[in-house]
Structure formats: structure tokens, C-alpha cells
Amino acid sequence: xxxxxxxxxxxxxxxxxxxxxxxxxxxxxxxxxxxxxxxxxxxxxxxxxxxxxxxxxxxxxxxxxxxxxxxxxxxxxxxxxxxxxxxxxxxxxxxxxxxxxxxxxxxxxxxxxxxxxxxxxxxxxxxxxxxxxxxxxxxxxxxxxxxxxxxxxxxxxxxxxxxxxxxxxxxxxxxxxxxxxxxxxxxxxxxxxxxxxxxxxxxxxxxxxxxxxxxxxxxxxxxxxxxxxxxxxxxxxxxxxxxxxxxxxxxxxxxxxxxxxxxxxxxxxxxxxxxxxxxxxxxxxxxxxxxxxxxxxxxxxxxxxxxxxxxxxxx
Amino acid sequence: xxxxxxxxxxxxxxxxxxxxxxxxxxxxxxxxxxxxxxxxxxxxxxxxxxxxxxxxxxxxxxxxxxxxxxxxxxxxxxxxxxxxxxxxxxxxxxxxxxxxxxxxxxxxxxxxxxxxxxxxxxxxxxxxxxxxxxxxxxxxxxxxxxxxxxxxxxxxxxxxxxxxxxxxxxxxxxxxxxxxxxxxxxxxxxxxxxxxxxxxxxxxxxxxxxxxxxxxxxxxxxxxxxxxxxxxxxxxxxxxxxxxxxxxxxxxxxxxxxxxxxxxxxxxxxxxxxxxxxxxxxxxxxxxxxxxxxxxxxxxxxxxxxxxxxxxxxx
Numbered sequence: 108x109x110x111x112x113x114x115x116x117x118x119x120x121x122x123x124x125x126x127x128x129x130x131x132x133x134x135x136x137x138x139x140x141x142x143x144x145x146x147x148x149x150x151x152x153x154x155x156x157x158x159x160x161x162x163x164x165x166x167x168x169x170x171x172x173x174x175x176x177x178x179x180x181x182x183x184x185x186x187x188x189x190x191x192x193x194x195x196x197x198x199x200x201x202x203x204x205x206x207x208x209x210x211x212x213x214x215x216x217x218x219x220x221x222x223x224x225x226x227x228x229x230x231x232x233x234x235x236x237x238x239x240x241x242x243x244x245x246x247x248x249x250x251x252x253x254x255x256x257x258x259x260x261x262x263x264x265x266x267x268x269x270x271x272x273x274x275x276x277x278x279x280x281x282x283x284x285x286x287x288x289x290x291x292x293x294x295x296x297x298x299x300x301x302x303x304x305x306x307x308x309x310x311x312x313x314x315x316x317x318x319x320x321x322x323x324x325x326x327x328x329x330x331x332x333x334x335x336x337x338x339x340x341x342x343x344x345x346x347x348x349x350x351x352x353x354x355x356x357x358x359x360x361x362x363x364x365x366x367x368x369x370x371x372x373x374x375x376x377x378x379x380x381x382x383x384x385x386x387x388x389x390x391x392x393x394x395x396x397x398x399x400x401x402x403x404x405x406x407x408x409x410x411x412x413x414x415x416x417x418x419x420x421x422x
Numbered sequence: 423x424x425x426x427x428x429x430x431x432x433x434x435x436x437x438x439x440x441x442x443x444x445x446x447x448x449x450x451x452x453x454x455x456x457x458x459x460x461x462x463x464x465x466x467x468x469x470x471x472x473x474x475x476x477x478x479x480x481x482x483x484x485x486x487x488x489x490x491x492x493x494x495x496x497x498x499x500x501x502x503x504x505x506x507x508x509x510x511x512x513x514x515x516x517x518x519x520x521x522x523x524x525x526x527x528x529x530x531x532x533x534x535x536x537x538x539x540x541x542x543x544x545x546x547x548x549x550x551x552x553x554x555x556x557x558x559x560x561x562x563x564x565x566x567x568x569x570x571x572x573x574x575x576x577x578x579x580x581x582x583x584x585x586x587x588x589x590x591x592x593x594x595x596x597x598x599x600x601x602x603x604x605x606x607x608x609x610x611x612x613x614x615x616x617x618x619x620x621x622x623x624x625x626x627x628x629x630x631x632x633x634x635x636x637x638x639x640x641x642x643x644x645x646x647x648x649x650x651x652x653x654x655x656x657x658x659x660x661x662x663x664x665x666x667x668x669x670x671x672x673x674x675x676x677x678x679x680x681x682x683x684x685x686x687x688x689x690x691x692x693x694x695x696x697x698x699x700x701x702x703x704x705x706x707x708x709x710x711x712x713x714x715x716x717x718x719x720x721x722x723x724x725x726x727x728x729x730x731x732x733x734x735x736x737x
Contacts, residue, residue: 127459131644132564133496133628134463134554139454144442147537148449149505149551153544181448190464192549222462223551229468234507234549236464236538239449249447313448329446 114200115226118207119191123220126188135222137188143240148178154231159274164202166293167233168209173295174316175237176217177358180302181314183247184239189214190223192234217299247305247312247362252330256310256363258387259372261298264319266291268354269347278346295358301383304375305362312362318353321413323361324395330363333396336387342401344410352399353413363389429515430541433522434506438535441503450537452503458555463493469546474589479517481608482548483524488610489631490552491532492673495617496629498562499554504529505538507549532614562620562627562677567645571625571678573702574687576613579634581606583669584662593661610673616698619690620677627677633668636728638676639710645678648711651702657716659725667714668728678704 123129128136139145152171154160162170172189179186191210198206214221219237270288272278280288298314305312311330313322320336327334340348364372369385376383390398399407438444443451454460467486469475477485487504494501506525513521529536534552585603587593595603613629620627626645628637635651642649655663679687684700691698705713714722 128561128563133493134461134499134552134561136459136461136497136556136561138459138558141456144451144453145460146449146451147503147505147551147553149507149538149540149549151507151509151540151542151549153509153542156542156544178448182451184449188462190462190551192464192466194466194468194547223464225464225466227466227468227471229471229547230545232509232544232547234464234466236462236505236549236551237449238462241451243453246443246449246451248443 114203118203119221119224121211121221123222126220126222129220129222130224137222139240142243144243144246146179146182146184146239146241146246147236148175149234149236150175150178151232151234162293164205165209168206169213169294171233171235172210172213172219173297174358175235176213176299177295177297177314177316179237179239180297180299181247181312181360182239182241183245183302183306183312184241185303186217186219186237186239186299188220188222188238190236191221192225194227194229194232196228196231217297245306247302247309249311249313249326249329252311252326252332252363252389253365254332254389254391256365256389257369257385258323258334258336258361258363258389260319260359260361260384260386261301261381262357262359263382264315264357264359265347265350265354267295267356268350271356272346291357295356297358298360300379301360301381304379308368308371309362309364312360315355315357315359315361317355318413319361320352320397320409324397324412326361326363327397328395331394333390333392333394333398334387335390335398337400337402337404338386339402342405342407349410353411355413429518433518434536434539436526436536438537441535441537444535444537445539452537454555457558459558459561461494461497461499461554461556461561462551463490464549464551465490465493466547466549477608479520480524483521484528484609486548486550487525487528487534488612489673490550491528491614492610492612492629492631494552494554495612495614496562496627496675497554497556498560498617498621498627499556500618501532501534501552501554501614503535503537503553505551506536507540509542509544509547511543511546532612560621562617562624564626564628564641564644567626567641567647567678567704568680569647569704569706571680571704572684572700573638573649573651573676573678573704575634575674575676575699575701576616576696577672577674578697579630579672579674580662580665580669582610582671583665586671587661606672610671612673613675615694616675616696619694623683623686624677624679627675630670630672630674630676632670633728634676635667635712635724639712639727641676641678642712643710646709648705648707648709648713649702650705650713652715652717652719653701654717657720657722664725668726670728
């Protein structure tokens with residue numbers, strides 16, 4: 108019977124399409140294309156904090172890579188390579204095989220070579236580092252939002268938070284909403300095509316991992332501006348409203364662009380078959396501040412901008 | 423009082439010297455020099471498996487980066503950038519500050535920019551991905567060992583394993599041996615200068631992380647050759663002998679080179695003030711096999727090639 112080590116080697120060693128030297132040496136070798144900058148991001152997923160202990164292995168494999176792909180999307184980069192370090196308690200062969208199936212489904216969907224790995228026994232956690240390419244000087248940063256820019260969001264943020272609330276018994280969703288929200292949580296679809304298409308249109312971008320208002324706040328702080336946001340939500344707090352405003356884990360993109368780009372962005376929405384919604388305007392004022400109003404223009408209190416994976420003990 | 427999150431941001435956000443965009447966006451941006459390939463490696467350090475729970479925070483910071491730097495050394499690459507993802511239970515400000523001091527001491531020693539990070543609360547673990555540069559086509563791989571090549575090892579492997587045995591009460595070392603072995607365990611010195619100098623001399627290389635025989639075995643398997651190794655060790659098993667042959671965590675380099683390079687390698691040892699010892703010869707025969715003999719030529723049984731962090735439950 109093969110050891111877990113051998114099983115992991117078997118399931119995670121696959122051919123590469125654009126890598127000089129892949130898994131199996133002290134390091135991988137890649138040769139970025141001339142004129143491209145490399146974009147690098149790393150994320151750790153820890154059981155209990157980032158995923159539920161009973162998450163389906165194949166979904167978990169997908170999501171482990173997908174949340175990193177989303178960082179490439181937010182930079183306007185094309186994801187190209189990834190490494191995976193895993194801490195695992197005592198996986199069954201079936202679990203390893205299913206996790207690998209989900210991970211490589213995402214890798215193939217987005218054209219990513221797995222080029223390095225590491226496995227240790229311990230409490231379940233995964234660390235992916237992803238590398239992408241972007242034409243030199245063309246990356247979308249958080250710091251480029253300008254006064255008067257529109258604020259846009261893709262898709263329907265909040266679905267993942269609702270899916271989580273359903274799975275945790277804090278709400279009951281009816282079909283087809285249930286399936287849609289649970290899928291948003293477990294099989295997030297990183298917006299790579301959108302990020303690439305936003306090069307030359309967007310002035311700043313971020314992906315919604317912590318919550319719409321929290322992540323917009325990161326753009327505002329980096330750009331040293333404030334925002335006026337107007338949304339069609341109920342004025343009284345509801346789970347649905349809070350999920351929309353501050354639910355994390357959706358991996359939609361929030362971005363800013365000058366009003367002159369509106370028709371191009373609307374055309375992009377049609378081409379990508381993806382909702383792109385204008386939710387506000389960049390303003391002067393205190394860096395990071397958000398003036399939130401409902402559809403009638405009434406001021407809304409912000410209860411929580413997002414979810415902090417590492418909250419202060421004295422907060 | 424600042425939150426842990428703020429403390430981590432404060433201690434781990436430092437200036438960079440060769441990075442287009444560092445920590446603080448969805449990804450970092452780097453521009454590798456023309457004509458260079460990138461070498462990438464990732465390693466996870468988990469408490470209890472890779473370090474003792476009471477390890478000094480500053481030492482742990484150093485080692486977390488140093489073991490990754492060692493992978494660059496083994497590839498003959500110059501380390502340039504790193505990302506750090508940390509899972510931490512509830513660190514004190516003093517702990518964070520000391521860990522950062524050790525981590526950046528290593529980063530500065532080897533000219534590395536920290537370009538990305540991630541923090542989660544949970545059982546202590548660290549994941550570093552390191553990126554280095556090497557002239558295209560010049561990387562040292564495991565697969566290049568040729569028949570008749572000498573086998574060399576740097577420094578004194580086994581000291582880290584002895585240091586661990588001392589700390590665990592399995593042996594008692596006298597000074598100055600104690601200090602030297604504990605330092606080898608807690609402040610390993612990656613052999614970057616040696617790796618760079620071996621370009622054009624060595625045909626294959628690896629760092630000793632799992633144990634001398636285990637890591638030599640990886641070269642033999644990748645190169646599809648066997649080895650004849652002759653060492654000046656007692657014929658009866660002792661802790662010292664086993665540490666030398668199969669103790670991990672030393673981060674010395676094992677490499678192969680044609681006999682025509684002997685004088686150049688001896689000169690290198692002098693220049694680097696580092697012992698470089700010839701321990702055997704590459705031979706034909708079963709790929710991966712090691713014929714181990716003592717100084718008199720008597721055959722020695724191999725009890726264990728190295729330490730497997732993830733042993734098979736049925737092994």
C-alpha cells in the first residue's frame with residue numbers, strides 16, 4: 108500500500124505547460140516573458156477560520172487555489188504558476204484524490220502550472236503562493252483611485268456570506284438561492300477575465316475577500332480619498348443587507364474608473380456576461396471614510412465593514 | 423493599544439531595495455533582470471514537527487527564512503524575494519518583535535526583500551515562498567550527477583541532529599560542542615556563497631534537510647545512478663554516527679563534480695573558509711543505491727537514510 112507521501116506525490120505531480128523545471132528539485136525554474144512584470148501573492152487557508160472542517164475535499168481543493176487566483180484578477184494579471192504547501196492530519200487516499208481533482212480543475216481553468224509543494228502532518232492548513240504576469244507598468248493597484256471616479260462592483264457580493272450562514276444554521280435559504288449562495292462560498296469564480304479587461308480602464312481594483320466596504324476601504328486608504336456609496340438596500344439591518352455590505356469570501360472585484368469609461372464598462376459587462384454595478388463616487392475628505400446612503404439618499408450607519416480573520420483581543 | 427494585526431503590520435512592513443511594489447496590495451510586483459531565470463521554492467514549518475514549541479522567537483524567525491534560503495543555495499541561485507504566511511495562536515508584542523528581528527536579520531544577510539504576507543490565528547505554522555535569480559540555464563539541479571563524479575559535502579552535517587538530541591535530553595553535549603550543535607539547529611547558515619560558486623563546477627546539488635544519505639539518495643534517483651560512499655565513522659552505530667549519516671536540518675550542501683574540479687573545489691573551500699569533504703563516487707548500478715563503507719573499506723549497514731516529516735502509517 109503506498110504511503111500518504113507517495114499518494115500526494117502521485118496526485119500532485121502533473122505535467123507543466125510553461126515551466127522550465129517543475130516539482131521535484133530544491134526549487135522550480137521559470138522564465139517570465141520579456142516585458143512582463145511578475146505579480147506574486149500568498150494566502151494561507153486554515154481549517155475553522157477559512158473553511159469549515161466538513162468542507163468537501165474537491166471544493167476545498169478548488170477554493171484553495173481560487174482565492175489566490177482572485178488576487179491575480181485584482182491586479183489585472185494573468186495567473187501562471189503556483190506552489191502549494193499543505194498541513195494535513197491523516198488524509199485518506201480518497202480525500203487526497205478529491206482535493207487534487209478540485210485543485211487541478213481550477214489550475215486548468217486558469218492555465219496555471221503547479222511548480223512546488225511541501226507536505227507536513229498537523230492541523231489542516233494550506234498555503235498557496237501564486238505568480239502571474241502583467242505587462243510592465245499595467246498592473247491594477249489599490250492606490251490609483253482619483254477624485255470623481257466611479258466605484259464599481261462585479262457580480263453579487265454577499266452570496267458567500269449567506270451560504271455560510273445557511274450552512275451554519277443562522278438562516279434558511281430556499282432553492283435556487285441556497286445552491287447559488289453555497290456555490291459562491293465553496294466554488295468561488297475568480298474574475299480573471301474582468302481583471303485583464305480592466306487594464307487601461309480601471310484606476311484601482313481589489314477583490315472582495317474581507318467584505319465590500321472593508322475592501323473598498325483598502326482602496327480608499329491606499330489612494331488617500333473617501334467615498335460616497337449609494338446602495339439599494341433596506342435601511343434596517345438584515346442578514347441579507349449585512350452580507351451584501353460586509354460579507355467576505357465572494358472574490359468579486361471592486362474597482363474605480365473615470366466616468367468617461369462608463370460605456371466601455373457596460374459593454375464589458377455584456378461581453379463577460381457579468382453584472383458590473385456602479386455603487387458610488389470617489390470624493391475628497393478623510394482618507395478611508397465611506398458615506399453610505401440608501402436608494403433614497405438617507406444616511407446608513409455602518410455596523411461592520413468586514414470580517415477580520417485576526418481580530419484584536421481588545422477590540 | 424495596537425492590535426496584533428497592527429503590530430504585525432508594523433514589524434513586518436519594511437522598505438524594499440529591488441521590488442517594484444511590496445507588501446500592501448493584492449500582490450507584489452517584481453521585475454526579474456533580463457537573462458535570468460527565476461527559482462521558486464516553498465516550505466512550511468509546523469510547530470512540533472519542524473521546531474520545538476519553546477524555540478526562541480528570534481531564532482525561529484531566522485530559521486523560517488534560512489531553510490528557504492538554503493533551497494536557493496542548492497540551486498546555485500541568488501535569493502531575492504520572499505513571502506511569509508504565518509499562523510499564530512496569540513502572540514505577545516515581544517514575541518512578534520523578536521520573530522521579526524530574526525527573520526529580517528536573515529533577510530538582510532542574504533539581500534532578500536519581504537514582498538508579501540498573510541496572518542491567521544491558529545496552531546503555530548509558517549509558510550515561506552522564496553524567489554531567486556540564476557543565469558538562464560545555469561541552475562544546479564539534482565539530475566546532473568554523472569558516472570565517476572566525486573561526491574562532496576560542505577561543513578559538518580549531523581550537528582543540528584545532535585543539538586536537537588541534546589535539547590530533548592537524549593544525549594548530553596559538553597561545551598563548546600553543545601553551543602555549536604544547538605546553533606547549527608537554531609541558526610542554520612545557508613550556503614549561498616558556495617552554491618553560487620559551484621555554478622560551472624558542480625554537476626548536481628541538494629541541501630541536507632532530511633539527512634545526508636537521504637538527500638544524496640534524491641540526487642541519485644534524479645540522476646539515475648548509484649553511489650559508493652566511504653566515511654571515517656565507527657562501524658558500530660552511535661548517536662554521533664547516525665547524526666552524521668542521516669540527521670536532518672543542517673542545510674549543508676551535498677554536490678557532485680568531476681574529478682577534474684578537485685583543485686578548484688579545494689581552493690573554494692579555502693576562499694569560503696568552509697570545509698568541503700569528498701565522501702564518495704558516483705557509479706552505475708541500481709538508481710538510488712548507496713554502497714556505504716567505513717574508512718577501512720568494511721561495508722556498513724544503513725539503518726535509516728533520514729528523517730521523514732510525513733512517514734507512512736504502515737512503514
